[in-house]
Amino acid sequence: MTISSLVKLIDVGPRDGLQNEKSPVPAEVKIELVHRLQAAGLQEIEVTSYVSPKWVPQMADNHVVMSGIQRKAGVRYSVLTPNLKGFEAALLDQPDEIVVFGSASEAFSQKNINCSIAESIERFAPVVEAALAAGIAVRGAMSCTVGCPYEGEIAPERVAYLAGLLKGIGVQRVDVADTIGVGTPRKVQRAIEATLTHYAIDEVSGHFHDTYGQALANTLAALELGVWNFQSSVAGLGGCPYAKGATGNVATEDVVYLLHGMGIETGIDLDKLIDAGVFISDFLGRKPNSRAATALINKRAG
Numbered sequence: 601m602t603i604s605s606l607v608k609l610i611d612v613g614p615r616d617g618l619q620n621e622k623s624p625v626p627a628e629v630k631i632e633l634v635h636r637l638q639a640a641g642l643q644e645i646e647v648t649s650y651v652s653p654k655w656v657p658q659m660a661d662n663h664v665v666m667s668g669i670q671r672k673a674g675v676r677y678s679v680l681t682p683n684l685k686g687f688e689a690a691l692l693d694q695p696d697e698i699v700v701f702g703s704a705s706e707a708f709s710q711k712n713i714n715c716s717i718a719e720s721i722e723r724f725a726p727v728v729e730a731a732l733a734a735g736i737a738v739r740g741a742m743s744c745t746v747g748c749p750y751e752g753e754i755a756p757e758r759v760a761y762l763a764g765l766l767k768g769i770g771v772q773r774v775d776v777a778d779t780i781g782v783g784t785p786r787k788v789q790r791a792i793e794a795t796l797t798h799y800a801i802d803e804v805s806g807h808f809h810d811t812y813g814q815a816l817a818n819t820l821a822a823l824e825l826g827v828w829n830f831q832s833s834v835a836g837l838g839g840c841p842y843a844k845g846a847t848g849n850v851a852t853e854d855v856v857y858l859l860h861g862m863g864i865e866t867g868i869d870l871d872k873l874i875d876a877g878v879f880i881s882d883f884l885g886r887k888p889n890s891r892a893a894t895a896l897i898n899k900r901a902g
């Protein structure tokens with residue numbers, strides 16, 4: 601398989617990146633982050649989630665954030681919707697894409713969305729149907745495709761099983777997520793290959809957390825299989841509230857540096873992206889968790 605000469609990145613920083621922050625991040629800051637990401641050339645941004653504010657308080661301002669964004673033509677804004685209640689709320693804010701989020705691990709499904717895998721599919725089915733009827737695209741996030749914080753290693757067959765269930769209810773494309781960042785290249789490739797038994801390569805994206813420093817290697821391994829859609833988080837923000845100890849997604853800056861270094865186009869201006877990462881990191885009172893950003897910031901400082 602040839603490596604694609606073009607890669608599409610979905611920055612999930614405003615959602616996956618910020619959902620785990622303990623102190624509330626004001627809606628204006630989230631909106632400004634989205635504006636900076638789109639100005640840097642991101643064409644897909646995962647903005648927020650319509651989940652229970654009791655479960656994830658940081659995303660309680662979903663409506664304020666979504667309605668406060670000055671949308672840029674050509675940019676796709678996606679949001680997470682776990683059930684019809686979330687979808688109905690999201691619909692008012694007109695996302696371009698909704699994301700239902702399932703898990704290859706039963707235990708993680710219970711901890712994250714309070715139901716079994718089978719029950720999650722029953723909940724997602726009417727959401728998918730309603731979204732497609734409203735002309736909204738549907739993505740499915742598949743958590744724990746290589747490892748689970750509660751069950752340990754996850755076999756590729758379980759990924760194929762989940763992918764098949766999502767395909768069966770009409771989910772158009774899926775993310776192969778290494779939620780806790782335990783994956784290494786061959787394991788990640790097996791999870792992707794399992795997904796490819798139900799989805800075409802153009803419908804599969806990689807979503808790698810960087811807990812063990814493997815996310816860039818895993819990105820390269822996915823590229824080698826022909827994957828050309830990836831999720832990443834500006835400044836390496838994030839973590840999942842139901843995956844203790846897991847760190848953020850791979851930093852978008854690091855992925856862009858890797859891709860541009862390989863001659864792969866992303867449409868992203870790395871300098872502007874770094875500034876977006878500095879903006880949100882300054883607000884959070886820390887340095888961007890990106891090796892490329894740190895190196896280039898030091899270089900700028902001379």
Ligand SMILES: CC(C)(COP(=O)([O-])OP(=O)([O-])OC[C@H]1O[C@@H](n2cnc3c(N)ncnc32)[C@H](O)[C@@H]1OP(=O)([O-])[O-])[C@@H](O)C(=O)NCCC(=O)NCCSC(=O)C[C@@](C)(O)CC(=O)[O-]
Nearest residue numbers: 650651652655682685686701712713714741743777779840
């Ligand atoms: C899914 C539920 C809602 C089920 O939660 P539940 O308690 O089973 O739901 P319920 O239907 O019994 O409702 C309980 C209460 O929640 C309310 N409720 C019910 N649904 C909604 C909604 N959509 N929006 C707002 N409120 C809602 C509902 O109205 C009710 O309110 P009450 O009567 O108690 O006041 C809950 O478990 C939840 O919100 N979980 C949040 C999970 C989450 O956001 N996790 C993080 C994102 S996933 C992730 O990060 C992984 C990913 C995608 O990045 C990929 C990867 O790396 O793996």
